[in-house]
Amino acid sequence: MDIRIRNVHKHFGPFIALGGIDLDIASGELIALLGPSGSGKTTLLRVIAGLEFPDHGQILFGGVDMARHPVRERRIGFVFQHYALFKHMTVFENIAFGLRIRPRNQRPSTSAIRARVLELLDLVQLSGLEQRFPSQLSGGQRQRVALARALAIDPRVLLLDEPFGALDAKVRKDLRQWLRDLHHKTGVTTIFVTHDQEEALELADRIVIMNGGAIEQVGPVDQVYEHPRTPFVFDFLGGTNVIAAELRGRRLWIGDRDIAVLHDSIHPSGPVDVYVRPGDLRLADDTAPGIQVEIQTVHRAGPIVRITARTEATGQPLSIELPHLHHDVPCFTVGARLRLRLMQFSVYPRSLHIPERTLPTPILIGRERTRVHPY
């Protein structure tokens, strides 16, 4: 079922938790709400669920406004980070719960409930564990039972709030793939909240980046990652170097170096900030084109090498990440003077350095994977 959220506001006293949210979620979509703590992700999920009522706005489920309807009328499945299963009930009873509490005239027969629970146990890959109690399961297994319980009622929408937040890194990774597969099988419209950008990028069809109770950017994962509309989004989706630069016409200057021509520049000449991810920087010897830098530290960290270098033009430190294959190049030593190439970057006007909550127009003006002008 599709969901349309229209101009949703939610205040807690004087505090604006949601400041006018508009969002369309297609039927069957898997969408992630991503943002820093306090940005309003959980509040938005709770408003969709009916656990909170918005002060203003519409929550349309398949075209019907459910904003004032209580939670029980919305047919929603939930899984929360600490959604305790009923400890005194077996796995079977936990999953059957939502069906057993239905009014008598809507309740399936005992044999139909049993068949549904066994089917769900198979779906969440826990067949054979139906007589266990929650205390006899691992954290990952408990969350899979919670998902089976949420699915038992045939929800129109599945809402997951940091479902894997309390689990260790390896289990989280396994469950991500598992959830993706489960979503393919069930096709239920799913909205999940996470702090973890890697989880969102790996799992979701689209991501919604929230900041201060507003949506900063929404789009397919690759698009948002490749074209962050604001410095906030760029920064939130991974490590960032910010290099002070200047736009003169379409030419981008760092210190005395003219480093690129921005083909799609829409901004006037003036001071700008160049945002570049550590993995989008490359080093070459001093004869190559690029910004002059001096290496300060070199650390091998598993499959990558982390280097810090200082630009000669501005003196600012930069973080560089290279695949470890580059590590053996003899010139990558502390004190070496090398040239830095920016393989891909975004440019934002300096005045927008501080994350903005609302921006009238896209401010991305350059992203030059193949267009870095080698002067």
Ligand SMILES: Nc1ncnc2c1ncn2[C@@H]1O[C@H](COP(=O)(O)OP(=O)(O)OP(=O)(O)O)[C@@H](O)[C@H]1O
């Ligand atoms: N019932 C409440 N009363 C008062 N303030 C609230 C209430 N619920 C949430 N808030 C505030 O609203 C803001 C948004 O909270 P919310 O839980 O939606 O953020 P979040 O993005 O999910 O954060 P986190 O990732 O830490 O869970 C926070 O500043 C929070 O303190």
